[in-house]
Amino acid sequence: MSDNQYSFFADVAKSFDKAAKFTKWDLGVLAQIKACNAVYRMRFPVKKDDGSIEVIEAYRVQHSHHKAPCKGGIRFAAEVNQDEVMALAALMTFKCAIVNVPFGGGKGGIKINPRNYSAYELEKITRRYTSELIKKNFIGPGTDVPAPDYGTGEREMAWILDTYTTMRPGEIDAAGCVTGKPVSQGGVRGRREATGLGVFFGLREVCNIPDVMEKLGLPVGVEGKRVIIQGLGNVGYHSAKFFQNAGAKITALAEYEGSIHNEEGLDIDAVFNHRKATGSILNFPGARNLEKNTDALELDCDILIPAALENVINGENAPRVKAKIIGEAANGPLTPEADEVFAKKGVLVVPDMYLNAGGVTVSYFEWLKNLSHVRYGRMEKRFNENMNSHIVDQMESLSGKKMTTKDREYIVHGADEVDLVYSGLEETMVTATHEIMNEWKNNPTIPDMRTAAYVVAINKVATSYAELGIFP
Structure with missing residues (x-):
């Protein structure tokens, strides 16, 4: 790779090295x-x-085997290259460690523009890619489990599953060879909106920490906060939707065709439907168009995503960014x-890998x-509903x-699969937020939240290696 490329x-290695200085582990x-x-x-x-x-060019990278299986998405993009897939696989290792998910990091990529x-x-490309992975033992419920990423979704994951089960007949856990499948x-249930909901839970928890908000000069909570989102794909759309539902104001949106701004707030579903109808977010009623799609990044706001x-x-462009909090959803x-610019400016960057x-x-x-x-909730849903109903009857x-019918239904309701998935995700993001913040608090020489997150990840991965006896 040339010097100027x-x-x-x-970049991932640079962030890793910056954090490694704050750990006690041997250089090896x-x-x-x-x-x-x-x-x-x-x-x-x-x-x-x-x-x-x-001839199609494709990759699969397994970054770490400290836990099995490896885990990471497959992206279809013309820009895919080995360097990018290696970086994304490394981020997956650290990401899984931070949120206490027992996987090693992996990532895949196929160098195509799916629109073409x-x-x-x-389907032929996806199935052939899967068969190549099977041949080299780079896929399997206990080996390496792909998922959707940029340019892929449920359809592609279903093709991968079907190819795997065809080539590995009788494997009882075959459905676990890939995630992000159709229900x-x-x-x-809940997988499609999971990343956007996780972004919301993570940022909401940060906004609920009083001393962090005091330092940034912002009130506690997400209600009333001005949010700008770049990207209206699956993650951007759901992040915007959950913030809007929680009382935040989406003041600007950016997509590759341009960006729009309205200080009074944009209705995310209305913009989404406008784009579906016209092919662009531009010229949305009540919003002003901005010259470039990157202009939205530099507008005044509380949270930039x-x-x-x-x-x-x-x-x-970092010196021109005016947001007080940047949440890396991508x-x-x-x-x-x-990062250096924002650390000096006192801007809080909530890092992608968590x-x-x-x-x-x-x-x-x-x-x-x-x-x-077995699906979540199947065993206990009715038992919980019957028990809750009995308790309400006794109270009445x-x-x-x-009680009103609405209150009664709310209390009696037993958890569906999606309720349990949302609850598990909320618990995961809240716990991870506090682990990172506590690491940062306990070591004030750590310069930013990203470095604190890397320190948490490095300590967990290294401990896992040590416990496996790989290192003396």
Whole structure:
């Protein structure tokens, strides 16, 4: 790689090295944690609809085997390269450690723009990629479990599952070879909105810590906060939706075609429908168009959420960013140079490797569901409803008062699968927030929240290696 070529993996390594100084681990242990354990780079031919043959470039990286299986999404993007996939796999290792999900980090990528292929061509590419992974033992419920990422979704995960079960007939836990599947194929309810909901839970918890808000000069809580979101994909849309439902104001939105702004607030569903109808968020009624899509990043707001691709805020534009809190919903949207700028300005950067862990957390719940072969809530839902109903009847009988139908339904309701998934995700994000904040508090020389998160991750991964007896 030439000196002037950007390296995402080098940025991750830079952040890792910055945090490693605040840990007690041997340099050899740290070198092992930082390195990618296995990189599988492949080329395979696919016959297109017009009869021509195209050679497809694809990757699967297993960053760490301190826990099994490895876990990480598969992205379909023209920009995919080995450096990016290695960086994303490394972030997955640290992300899983921070949120206490027992997986090693992995990541996959296919170098295509999915918009340029028919559904049949995409199916052939996905199935061939899966068969290549199977041949090299780079996929399996106990080995390596892919998931959706940029450019992929439930459809592609269903193709992967079908290919795996065809090539590994009779494997009882085969459904656990991939997550992010349709619910009918063993997926879990709540997976689609999981990353956006995790972003909301994480930032809400940060906003509920009084001394953090005092330092930033902001009131406690998310209600009334002005939020700007870059990216209206799955993560950006759901993040915006949960913030809006909690009483925050979405004052600007940015997409690749441009950005829009309204200080009084934008209705996220109205903008989403406008884009569906017109193909663009621009010219939304009541909002002003901004010249460039990056202009929205520099508007005055309380919380800025970059939810698109990496490297959008760097040393050049960071000084112009006015947000007090930046929540990294995307992977690597800030460069280390931007981190330095924000640390000096007193801006709180809530880092990607913990904040967007909602997807992998709920993927973990899906994997557990596949291994247990029973959906969440099936065993206890009716028992809880009958018990709650009995308690309410007793309360009404003893007090001589009747509850409203709405209150009664709310109290009696037994947890559905989605309720349990949301609850598990909330617990995960709240616990992780406080673990990171406590690490930072206990070591005031740590410069920022990202470094504190890396310290937490490094300590957990190194402890795991030590307990396995890999290191003396």
